[in-house]
Amino acid sequence: MTRAANSLELPSSDANEQERGATFRPKFDANGLLTAVAVDDATGDILMLAHMDRTALAATLETGEVHYYSRSRGKLWKKGETSGQIQTVRRILVDCDQDALVIRVTVGGDGGACHTGARSCFYRALGEDGTLVRPED
């Protein structure tokens, strides 16, 4: 799935083509971002949710390793570059209007995804009383 950033097709104004076509037409929002959900390919667990700009998506397709755009740092971010938690792409699913991706990955390093040390970023649940609980604790 090697693809250069400038070869990514533009979204179609024809909803039928965008939603039912076979052409990958990633739709970036007004900030130039789309949303990506990383899922552990082995377990199906959702690991994290982050954003990609055109450059990050192209780098992901070119290398087979997931790159995001860090909104807080304002730059390209190769996941795992410092932590070793490299996310190798196994499969990319695209939603109806092509503004969101589910990326099934194999994770390097310790197998986790969250900078807090948790395996998944979604380590807290909203309890009945409105407070957050950590089910795994």
Place this chain on the structure above:
Amino acid sequence: MTRAANSLELPSSDANEQERGATFRPKFDANGLLTAVAVDDATGDILMLAHMDRTALAATLETGEVHYYSRSRGKLWKKGETSGQIQTVRRILVDCDQDALVIRVTVGGDGGACHTGARSCFYRALGEDGTLVRPED
């Protein structure tokens, strides 16, 4: 988990509190939105990804049925109001910085989530040749 919109706590500037605390402090972006991923509670399948503003999140917590903010229509959107595909909340997971939610749901109506008729919005995969394929076809 009933909660009025105006009683939702604000995000903390203390990362430790935001990431490890027990207080739900949903973090809306510059557009007043956070991201929600709806997951079928029975199967674990990702059904859709959409956005919530403060009103939509509060309505979700108050009613136990998922409400989103439609970016295209610019208004509150109770999922399933016309289609019958009501999403009843079973569990809400919150990510580290509290700007994304995973909502495990039971789906009413025909059990689907996508306006195209597909069960999940993620019905296409990016194939090796860079085109989109429908694995279920």
